[in-house]
Amino acid sequence: MNYTVYYIVHLLTMFSIYAILGVSLNLVVGYTGLVSVTQAAFYGIGAYATALIAKTAGFGFFSSMLIGVIVAGLIGLLIGLVLSKFRDDYYVIVTVGFNIIAYGIFMNWHSLTRGPLGIVAVPRPKIDFLGLHLDFNNNLLFLALVLVFLALIYFLARFIAKSSFGRVLKAIREDEKAIQVFGYNAFYFKLAIFVISAGMAAVAGSFFASYLRFTSPNTFVLMESVLILSMIILGGLANLKGSLLGAFILVLLPELMRFVGFPNEIAAEMRQIVYGVILVLLMIYKPSGIMGEYKL
Amino acid sequence: MKNDKNIIEVKNLVKHFGGVYAVNDLSLKIPRGEVVSIIGPNGSGKSTLVNLLSGMVEINSGVVILNDAEKLKKIKSYEIQDLSITRTFQEVRLFEQMTVIDNLLVVLTNRSVFGSFFEVHKKYHLEEVERMLQRVGLEAKKNQLAKNLSYGQRKLLEIARALLMKTEIYLFDEPFAGLFHAMIKTVSGIIKDLRKEGKTVILIEHNMDLIRELSDYVFVMDEGSLLAEGEPDSVLKKKSVIEAYLGK
Amino acid sequence: MNIVPQLILNSIIAGSIIAFLAVSFNLIYGATRFFNMAHGTIAIFGGYIAFFFFKTLGWNMYLSAILGILAAGLLGYIFDRIIYLPLRKRKASGMIMLVASIGVFTALQSLIQIFFTSEFQTLSDISVHDRLYTIFGATITQTQIYILIMAFIVAICLIIFLKYTIFGKAVKAISDDEEVAKIVGINTNKIIGLSFFIGSGIAAIGGIAVGFDTGLNPTMGMKLLLHGISAAIIGGVGSVYGAFIGAFVLTFVANFSIFWISGEWQEAVAFVLLIIFLIFRPRGIIKR
Numbered sequence: 135m136n137y138t139v140y141y142i143v144h145l146l147t148m149f150s151i152y153a154i155l156g157v158s159l160n161l162v163v164g165y166t167g168l169v170s171v172t173q174a175a176f177y178g179i180g181a182y183a184t185a186l187i188a189k190t191a192g193f194g195f196f197s198s199m200l201i202g203v204i205v206a207g208l209i210g211l212l213i214g215l216v217l218s219k220f221r222d223d224y225y226v227i228v229t230v231g232f233n234i235i236a237y238g239i240f241m242n243w244h245s246l247t248r249g250p251l252g253i254v255a256v257p258r259p260k261i262d263f264l265g266l267h268l269d270f271n272n273n274l275l276f277l278a279l280v281l282v283f284l285a286l287i288y289f290l291a292r293f294i295a296k297s298s299f300g301r302v303l304k305a306i307r308e309d310e311k312a313i314q315v316f317g318y319n320a321f322y323f324k325l326a327i328f329v330i331s332a333g334m335a336a337v338a339g340s341f342f343a344s345y346l347r348f349t350s351p352n353t354f355v356l357m358e359s360v361l362i363l364s365m366i367i368l369g370g371l372a373n374l375k376g377s378l379l380g381a382f383i384l385v386l387l388p389e390l391m392r393f394v395g396f397p398n399e400i401a402a403e404m405r406q407i408v409y410g411v412i413l414v415l416l417m418i419y420k421p422s423g424i425m426g427e428y429k430l
Numbered sequence: 431m432k433n434d435k436n437i438i439e440v441k442n443l444v445k446h447f448g449g450v451y452a453v454n455d456l457s458l459k460i461p462r463g464e465v466v467s468i469i470g471p472n473g474s475g476k477s478t479l480v481n482l483l484s485g486m487v488e489i490n491s492g493v494v495i496l497n498d499a500e501k502l503k504k505i506k507s508y509e510i511q512d513l514s515i516t517r518t519f520q521e522v523r524l525f526e527q528m529t530v531i532d533n534l535l536v537v538l539t540n541r542s543v544f545g546s547f548f549e550v551h552k553k554y555h556l557e558e559v560e561r562m563l564q565r566v567g568l569e570a571k572k573n574q575l576a577k578n579l580s581y582g583q584r585k586l587l588e589i590a591r592a593l594l595m596k597t598e599i600y601l602f603d604e605p606f607a608g609l610f611h612a613m614i615k616t617v618s619g620i621i622k623d624l625r626k627e628g629k630t631v632i633l634i635e636h637n638m639d640l641i642r643e644l645s646d647y648v649f650v651m652d653e654g655s656l657l658a659e660g661e662p663d664s665v666l667k668k669k670s671v672i673e674a675y676l677g678k
Numbered sequence: 679m680n681i682v683p684q685l686i687l688n689s690i691i692a693g694s695i696i697a698f699l700a701v702s703f704n705l706i707y708g709a710t711r712f713f714n715m716a717h718g719t720i721a722i723f724g725g726y727i728a729f730f731f732f733k734t735l736g737w738n739m740y741l742s743a744i745l746g747i748l749a750a751g752l753l754g755y756i757f758d759r760i761i762y763l764p765l766r767k768r769k770a771s772g773m774i775m776l777v778a779s780i781g782v783f784t785a786l787q788s789l790i791q792i793f794f795t796s797e798f799q800t801l802s803d804i805s806v807h808d809r810l811y812t813i814f815g816a817t818i819t820q821t822q823i824y825i826l827i828m829a830f831i832v833a834i835c836l837i838i839f840l841k842y843t844i845f846g847k848a849v850k851a852i853s854d855d856e857e858v859a860k861i862v863g864i865n866t867n868k869i870i871g872l873s874f875f876i877g878s879g880i881a882a883i884g885g886i887a888v889g890f891d892t893g894l895n896p897t898m899g900m901k902l903l904l905h906g907i908s909a910a911i912i913g914g915v916g917s918v919y920g921a922f923i924g925a926f927v928l929t930f931v932a933n934f935s936i937f938w939i940s941g942e943w944q945e946a947v948a949f950v951l952l953i954i955f956l957i958f959r960p961r962g963i964i965k966r
Binding site for chain 2: 301316
């Protein structure tokens with residue numbers, strides 16, 4: 135592959151991974167109105183679960199991913215149970231806390247995660263099925279696979295958003311006490327969507343670890359959760375296309391900065407500065423983002 | 431009383447916020463199938479009573495008996511639809527950033543997490559919503575966001591939402607407040623229809639003419655307890671009631 | 679060797695640092711009613727400014743510290759003027775203010791990272807050995823003694839200031855009800871701006887103290903804030919005493935947890951403590 139194609143394939147792969155994260159978080163923040171800043175924790179759980187299970191237990195990528203999704207879902211369930219006690223400012227601060235704890239676990243549980251060294255040589259997926267032999271060491275093929283999963287998750291999210299369940303989520307977001315009077319126990323709905331969202335984020339994590347063939351704690355810092363949040367607010371809350379747009383801008387932005395001539399390390403910081411400034415400006419001038427259907 | 435069975439009986443109900451007793455040892459019986467008004471000066475505990483009956487605030491002590499059978503010491507708001515109770519709010523509570531249609535559809539669909547997950551609203555759901563919108567005269571606004579409605583339209587939408595619950599008991603907390611004449615007629619028509627259908631309506635209201643016109647029975651509350659009760663005409667003439675309203 | 683005296687001393691010192699963040703968070707929260715997520719990073723910013731004058735330019739230590747405090751106070755004030763004031767004027771929800779402050783946090787942390795790198799930077803002078811004192815078998819450095827004295831002074835000043843000055847009464851009036859405060863003629867925006875200045879300045883004392891004690895790192899701001907908020911919540915939001923009590927409860931529990939669980943998990947222990955308080959005693963030790 136020549137360099138330009140390789141580069142574009144890389145950007146599209148990163149876009150797809152972030153789009154999965156954005157769509158998953160939008161279900162919680164945009165549709166249910168719960169401002170969660172801990173999505174990177176589930177992203178990380180997915181990445182580590184896949185990396186560890188594929189490497190140590192020798193499972194295939196897809197079964198490892200499935201286990202990662204289940205683990206993230208279970209942890210999401212526990213965190214969701216704690217979070218059900220909180221709202222607004224307190225909700226945010228508790229999610230921030232969870233992200234910091236998750237990072238601490240990735241960093242400090244050496245026997246499992248190898249701490250800052252991370253886990254290397256995470257395998258890529260392989261399909262050997264009914265005479266079909268696909269080796270996803272090829273980046274183009276890998277991209278196709280991520281895109282398929284992005285599509286699956288996007289349509290699942292859209293299905294949720296259009297279902298009666300999704301309408302109840304919106305009503306919870308608007309007035310939780312009022313919707314309860316009409317017979318809905320908001321607790322279970324909030325818990326369910328939080329678990330689903332955690333599972334989706336884990337899928338993104340599986341792909342990330344497998345794509346880079348490596349995973350380390352530094353990807354799953356609090357700032358990553360903030361970036362995912364900024365991305366969906368920029369694209370627009372409660373609009374799934376908005377999350378795709380947000381992911382697209384997020385991935386393209388540091389590349390543009392490199393083109394403008396910032397050195398690599400500064401480009402990464404500049405991206406965060408720009409995102410911080412965008413977040414502030416959006417809050418002041420357009421809290422609903424580019425195509426949002428809900429404003430905080 | 432045309433029916434000797436009471437649909438709701440409240441016994442020794444107490445609710446206090448800190449040291450302030452909003453409802454203080456209140457006992458009353460609400461007859462089935464009638465329109466019952468609760469009146470009293472501001473802060474007399476009317477809204478708190480409705481909040482207690484709908485599980486919006488926790489009961490401190492006392493008991494609520496439904497249909498002479500079910501004794502409730504605790505009411506959870508998400509369980510009141512199973513008790514066939516619904517309500518409106520004194521300060522309108524709509525799902526602001528949702529369309530008018532969605533504000534109504536949301537009370538028609540499946541209540542369980544799993545059930546609603548695999549359900550998309552059906553055509554008959556929509557038809558029911560459209561009929562209701564016509565009844566309250568909001569069909570032209572159906573695709574607007576609730577937050578863009580006028581004050582009166584918001585009140586009507588809230589009443590429409592309660593009607594779609596098709597319960598036996600309706601708690602209306604000041605449904606007429608701030609409405610223009612035409613809308614008052616719509617709402618009083620709705621209440622009369624409910625009575626014809628044999629539903630029980632508990633109405634909090636300040637307008638004496640409407641109380642006389644609509645209600646079969648009146649409870650007067652003051653400082654969290656019952657001051658008087660009876661047929662509207664006789665109760666509204668009582669000296670103590672007039673004093674409570676005008677101040678001592 | 680008995681490590682208990684050292685653990686007690688460490689807890690007191692860490693507690694004093696957290697207390698700077700807790701009281702200042704409380705002050706701003708009282709005036710604005712939103713969780714300012716940039717607060718910890720502003721504290722760290724103050725530390726870095728002190729670092730710049732003291733270490734990079736070689737100025738006098740005390741002067742550098744004062745400049746750090748003033749710079750952080752000014753930055754807090756500027757953020758209020760250009761971001762939170764316009765939001766208040768638009769009657770923005772608390773959540774919008776909070777998300778805006780997340781934006782401030784993101785940008786500010788990255789800015790610090792560009793100028794000062796993500797390496798640890800220490801304010802303490804390695805060439806000049808800190809004098810060591812021993813109390814009941816525990817060692818304490820001269821810097822740490824200064825931190826304790828500072829915390830004590832700030833606490834006393836703040837309590838007096840909030841209780842006896844017009845500013846203190848105005849802040850209390852605003853935190854009770856901003857609309858009423860406006861009606862009785864309090865210039866709420868001026869008071870809120872001032873509380874941002876004072877609050878950010880006090881937070882910076884904490885940031886500078888961290889710089890002397892363990893060294894600075896750009897991502898440390900959020901952790902400091904989380905501890906500060908935890909302390910404020912544990913002690914009871916809105917109370918100066920409560921913030922101090924909360925800070926010490928937090929650091930004592932975290933430090934003494936090493937008897938049961940290894941030191942890396944102090945962060946998690948502190949967080950679990952916060953959750954326990956939020957669930958079982960949401961209004962803290964000192965109820966307001």
